[in-house]
Amino acid sequence: MSSTATPHPPRLYRATEHRLAAGVAAGLAEHLGISVLRVRVAFMVLLGLSGLGLLLYAAFWAVVPPRPGDTAVPPRRDVAQLLPFVAIGLGVLLLQVVAFDSVGAAGTAGWLVAIIAVGAGVIWHQSAPERRRQWGGSMAVPWLGAVVEESDRRAFVLRFIGGGVLVAVGIIGVAAVYSPAQNFDAVLNGIIFALVGLAGVGVVTGPVLWRTWNQLRSEREARIREQERAELAAMVHDQVLHTLALIQRNAADVKTVQRLARGQERSLRNWLYKPAASPTERFAAALEQAAAEVEDTFAITVETVVVGDRETDERVGALVAAAREALVNAARHAEVRTVSLYAEVEPEQVSAFIRDRGKGFDPDTVEDHRHGVRGSIIGRMKRHGGRAEIRSEPGEGTEVRLILPISGSGSTAERDR
Amino acid sequence: MVEQGPVEGAAPRDGRLRVFLVDDHAMFRAGVRAELGARVEVVGEASTVAEAVSRIAAMQPDVVLLDVHMPDGGGRAVLEAMRRTHPQVRFLALSVSDAAEDVIGLIRAGARGYVTKTISPEELTDAIRRVADGDAVFSPRLAGFVLDAFAARPDAPVADPELDQLTNREREVLRLLARGYAYKEIARELYISIKTVETHVSNVLRKLQMSNRYELSRWAADRRLV
Numbered sequence: 001m002s003s004t005a006t007p008h009p010p011r012l013y014r015a016t017e018h019r020l021a022a023g024v025a026a027g028l029a030e031h032l033g034i035s036v037l038r039v040r041v042a043f044m045v046l047l048g049l050s051g052l053g054l055l056l057y058a059a060f061w062a063v064v065p066p067r068p069g070d071t072a073v074p075p076r077r078d079v080a081q082l083l084p085f086v087a088i089g090l091g092v093l094l095l096q097v098v099a100f101d102s103v104g105a106a107g108t109a110g111w112l113v114a115i116i117a118v119g120a121g122v123i124w125h126q127s128a129p130e131r132r133r134q135w136g137g138s139m140a141v142p143w144l145g146a147v148v149e150e151s152d153r154r155a156f157v158l159r160f161i162g163g164g165v166l167v168a169v170g171i172i173g174v175a176a177v178y179s180p181a182q183n184f185d186a187v188l189n190g191i192i193f194a195l196v197g198l199a200g201v202g203v204v205t206g207p208v209l210w211r212t213w214n215q216l217r218s219e220r221e222a223r224i225r226e227q228e229r230a231e232l233a234a235m236v237h238d239q240v241l242h243t244l245a246l247i248q249r250n251a252a253d254v255k256t257v258q259r260l261a262r263g264q265e266r267s268l269r270n271w272l273y274k275p276a277a278s279p280t281e282r283f284a285a286a287l288e289q290a291a292a293e294v295e296d297t298f299a300i301t302v303e304t305v306v307v308g309d310r311e312t313d314e315r316v317g318a319l320v321a322a323a324r325e326a327l328v329n330a331a332r333h334a335e336v337r338t339v340s341l342y343a344e345v346e347p348e349q350v351s352a353f354i355r356d357r358g359k360g361f362d363p364d365t366v367e368d369h370r371h372g373v374r375g376s377i378i379g380r381m382k383r384h385g386g387r388a389e390i391r392s393e394p395g396e397g398t399e400v401r402l403i404l405p406i407s408g409s410g411s412t413a414e415r416d417r
Numbered sequence: 418m419v420e421q422g423p424v425e426g427a428a429p430r431d432g433r434l435r436v437f438l439v440d441d442h443a444m445f446r447a448g449v450r451a452e453l454g455a456r457v458e459v460v461g462e463a464s465t466v467a468e469a470v471s472r473i474a475a476m477q478p479d480v481v482l483l484d485v486h487m488p489d490g491g492g493r494a495v496l497e498a499m500r501r502t503h504p505q506v507r508f509l510a511l512s513v514s515d516a517a518e519d520v521i522g523l524i525r526a527g528a529r530g531y532v533t534k535t536i537s538p539e540e541l542t543d544a545i546r547r548v549a550d551g552d553a554v555f556s557p558r559l560a561g562f563v564l565d566a567f568a569a570r571p572d573a574p575v576a577d578p579e580l581d582q583l584t585n586r587e588r589e590v591l592r593l594l595a596r597g598y599a600y601k602e603i604a605r606e607l608y609i610s611i612k613t614v615e616t617h618v619s620n621v622l623r624k625l626q627m628s629n630r631y632e633l634s635r636w637a638a639d640r641r642l643v
Contacts, residue, residue: 342595
């Protein structure tokens with residue numbers, strides 16, 4: 001691999017081309033203006049000194065940023081990239097044989113170190129999702145792709161643990177080979193060695209794992225954002241644009257335009273500000289739904305204010321139904337464009353007030369057969385243990401007051417006392 | 418602190434109130450100007466916070482109609498920049514949003530009232546006049562938010578009970594406001610004078626501005642508003 005370095009880069013970056021693992025060596029070579037091979041050899045030699053090279057490499061990886069701008073187009077890579085790790089292992093083995101001229105115990109140890117190196121390499125490669133994806137894309141053999149490609153997190157964890165076990169086995173093996181004494185101390189030493197080795201791997205892979213995690217998280221966030229945007233676009237398309245089209249067609253019909261605009265405003269407001277609550281479960285949501293129905297049916301505005309909230313039950317549902325009837329009456333008879341609906345949930349009672357400033361009527365003159373008031377409002381409230389008052393004077397408007405005492409805090413409903 | 422009761426000198430000088438518009442939508446400013454033109458004197462407009470701050474200081478209007486959401490900080494930034502240096506200028510929030518945190522946020526920053534953009538021109542003129550006279554403008558919705566804010570924490574630790582709690586009378590007045598009563602109807606209903614109603618409402622507004630931030634943010638958080 002050659003290094004065609006741009007002359008004197010101002011900062012040290014990790015190279016994204018000509019790299020084996022993370023581009024540390026290539027980046028360093030570029031920065032120092034020397035051959036990348038020399039840097040790699042230096043790392044390999046340092047590796048012999050209790051893994052110093054590995055640690056150094058990891059440290060560089062952690063602190064040196066990749067070259068900005070290059071990350072968008074990472075070079076394609078293939079299985080050959082695994083070779084360096086095999087090479088590292090073989091190199092250490094060769095070093096053992098040549099330098100110490102021993103094939104016995106030390107030779108076995110060399111093999112074990114080689115296993116460690118490969119294990120660490122596997123872990124290392126598992127830890128950079130971007131590279132893994134490229135592998136999956138460039139993989140010619142499907143089953144190999146299945147092994148190397150990141151399909152799901154469980155497979156990733158499994159492979160990671162596999163690599164870790166490989167490393168641990170290697171280290172324990174080294175300890176066992178070097179101290180063949182069959183006593184407790186030796187086993188203890190072996191375990192300590194293994195732990196130290198694992199800690200080392202942890203130090204090496206920690207930053208990588210951290211980065212992986214961040215990448216996954218930001219990917220998920222981006223996906224959620226995209227989803228929300230799509231939802232918003234769909235809502236605007238389905239509702240707002242259609243409403244605007246209808247308004248353009250009905251421009252001459254003021255009532256229709258107002259009704260459409262009001263309905264659209266309400267739905268946008270709910271979408272923007274209100275946590276969705278089910279009208280079958282919550283009092284406020286049920287009341288607002290009733291008000292919305294009346295608004296749409298009679299083309300009036302219902303100014304709804306609800307203070308507090310609670311779960312609905314049969315009695316509260318009756319109050320909502322009575323309030324709806326009162327709203328319908330106001331919309332039908334009062335000849336107004338706006339009706340106020342105020343409801344309040346207190347610990348001992350639920351109340352609702354429906355008020356209009358319309359023409360009003362004399363409550364005493366309401367005939368007995370008029371079910372709207374007597375049956376649907378007063379009678380219904382009475383049946384459920386509440387009461388309804390109607391105050392109205394001709395010319396002064398009407399107010400319907402619905403009061404329902406409740407016991408306890410929640411859904412305990414005493415019926416028909 | 419904000420000036421409370423009616424202040425002499427803030428009243429209209431030549432019968433026509435001087436009104437300033439702050440809104441980032443030019444179309445909306447033009448619409449309001451056209452609707453209000455005959456009733457009040459619109460002395461200026463601004464579309465950004467910075468522009469608003471400098472021009473309001475120069476114009477000294479009686480009432481500023483203030484939008485809540487603007488790209489560079491919104492009505493709250495204008496209020497925070499102006500209220501100490503120009504206590505005689507009244508602010509009336511005029512917004513398309515009636516979300517609780519917007520309404521209460523603006524009131525706490527020192528706005529004298531809050532109305533939504535669907536208000537009719539007559540009602541808006543009336544609201545401007547009331548704000549200029551030193552009153553507060555409470556929409557039923559705003560009254561509902563205040564009741565909610567003060568009612569939802571009976572056991573909360575209160576630093577100054579006198580300040581942070583609503584009296585029964587104030588609560589009654591707010592309830593009637595929320596039920597859609599006008600000030601004079603409230604006065605008749607409770608057998609008090611209109612002036613007393615206005616005093617109660619002003620006191621509620623002051624308490625809202627002064628009750629501590631922690632409580633309010635908790636209230637908002639409880640309702641998943643923030």
